[in-house]
Amino acid sequence: MIATLDDAARLLRPAAHLGIVSRPLYLLPLLRAGALTALLSSEAADAGWAERFGVELHSLEEHTLSRDGGPGGPGLDGVTARLAGLVGARWRGRELRLAGYGGQRGHWTAAVEATGARLLVPPPVPDHEVLVDKTAMRGWFDHLGVPAPASTVVSGRPDHRALRDRFGAVFVAQSPRGSGGNGTHLVRSAEEAAALPERERWLVSEYVGDTAINVHGFVGVDGLPQVLRPSLQLIGVEAAGAGFGQYAGCDFGAPERLSPVAVRRCLDATERIGWALAGLGYRGVFGADFVLRDDHALALEINCRMQGSSWLLGETELERGDGRLPTPVRHVLERHGVPTLGKPDPDRADGVQLTVRHTGAPARAVRVPEAGAYVLREGALVRRGDAAGLLECGPGETVLVNLPPAGTLVRPGAVLARLVTRSPLTAPDGRTLTAGGRGLVDALHRLYSFGVSGTEG
Incomplete structure (x- = not known):
């Protein structure tokens, strides 16, 4: 039974682990624990991470200098397709254990093994619709006695007139599969319903807040x-x-x-x-x-x-x-089948992250802030020192992470940065920025400059 970080380090470090993830930030606790030997990602890690955590990093973004707001799978397809050329013969004969953020795809395993390495993957997640399909989940919740919003499944395009009698003038339409809110729409009128794409299935639910x-x-x-x-x-x-x-x-x-x-x-x-x-x-x-x-x-x-x-x-x-x-x-x-000992922690935890996205036209990021800990002074963010996450965030500080490299073409919806801090940045509804949160976001934008129409000119 593995109970402590020291126990885990003794087990993990001799056994090489390969992280596969859309954003390196998502595996930061594994990097801090020294659990990863190499990491493949869609987006590039912040400067200095390879040296700081002693890990071999490869991302699609460092080759394409392009960042968008879509899911990470296509980006991981891109970096794994280049993998043999990136690592050469260095991985030949090695055994790597997968440390993934989510599931794994067979062609990723094939790409790793094409380098001469052997990738050990954990058993797949059980093949149950209730684990991946939102429509199946709603029926499962009902079976478990867990309350859920009233909902129905429709095909084609949601009909506002037919649905408003059941759910009211405002309702939510979702793709049954998706994450991060992608494919979720608030429908407030017949025009908005008509603008939705036709799908084989839409999960339509009451809007409850x-x-x-x-x-x-x-x-x-x-x-x-x-x-x-x-x-x-x-x-x-x-x-x-x-x-x-x-x-x-x-x-x-x-x-x-x-x-x-x-x-x-x-x-x-x-x-x-x-x-x-x-x-x-x-x-x-x-x-x-x-x-x-x-x-x-x-x-x-x-x-x-x-x-x-x-x-x-x-x-x-x-x-x-x-x-x-x-x-x-x-x-x-x-x-991977190794039992661990974990204990829920009821104590309060002051940790906040806010993702700030690019909302303009595609543009080349000419000037980009350096990742690290910052303090807001007279409306400007002033860098205080190196920081990778919450552990280095001092009182009154904000850590900037997940930044695009300078020269990156930033597309609409792409992440400009994540603000990590200890103080609330939104009202209790989780949607409206506080005055302090607004000041940080505005100051962050002032640290960037962009080329015109995706160029540096």
Whole structure:
């Protein structure tokens, strides 16, 4: 049973692990633990990470100098397709264990093995529709006695006139598969419904509000679920460039400012979901998303993988300084069949991340800020020193991470930076920036300069 970081290091470091992830930030706790030998990603890591964490890094972005707001899969396809040329014969004869953010694709394994290395992948996630399809999840929640928004499935294009009698003039239409809020639309009129693309299936739900909570859970190889920390999901933060339903970050301190009855109901529902996932054979970390309405909590979906907030959860756990394993490290170990000992931490955690996206036309980033810890002085962000995440964030500081390299063509929706801090950046609804949050976002934009129409001229 692996119980501490020291135990994990003794096991992980001799066994080479390969991280495959859309953004290196998502595996930061694994990098801090010295668990990774190499990392493949869609987006480039911030400057200095290879030397700081002693890891071999390869990204598609460093070759294309282009960043968009789409899913990471295509970018990972691009870097794995180049892999043999990038590593040459250095990996020949090596055995690498996969440390992935989500699932893995067969052609990624084939690309690694084409270098002469052998990639050991964990058992696949159980093949159940309720783990990947939002429409199946809603029926599953009902079976478990977990409340969820009223919903229906339609084909073609949602008919506003037919649906408004059931859900009211405003409702939500979603692609049954997707993450990060991609494919989610707020429909307020017949015109907006008509503008949606035709699909074989749309999941249409009542609109119940915007305050969303995510709760991390964990199912160990022993089949026992644990409920971990909740966080307020920052969703559709327009001032940070996020559209309706789009993930824009999280706040681990914010649940204390919300209805304690509703938060408790989220935790109880997550435990019930965890027991059900264990029964399906799922092992590892998962996340459950809820929307709050007064004192009620309605389940939206589950994510059976690490999430965009899992790295920050790991940072809050590492900050305890007691040597216990952060959840992302536990996930990789348990997915490979190694039992770990984890203990939920009920103490408050002040960790916030806000994703700021590019909203203009495609443009070449001529001037880009340097990653690190900053302080806001007289409306300007002033760099204080090197920092990779929350662990280096001092009082009153904000850490800038996940920045595009200078010279990158930044497309609409692409990440300009993530702001990591200890103080709230939004109101309790998770959508509206506070004055301080607005000041940070405005100051961040002033650190960038762009070429015209995607050029440097």
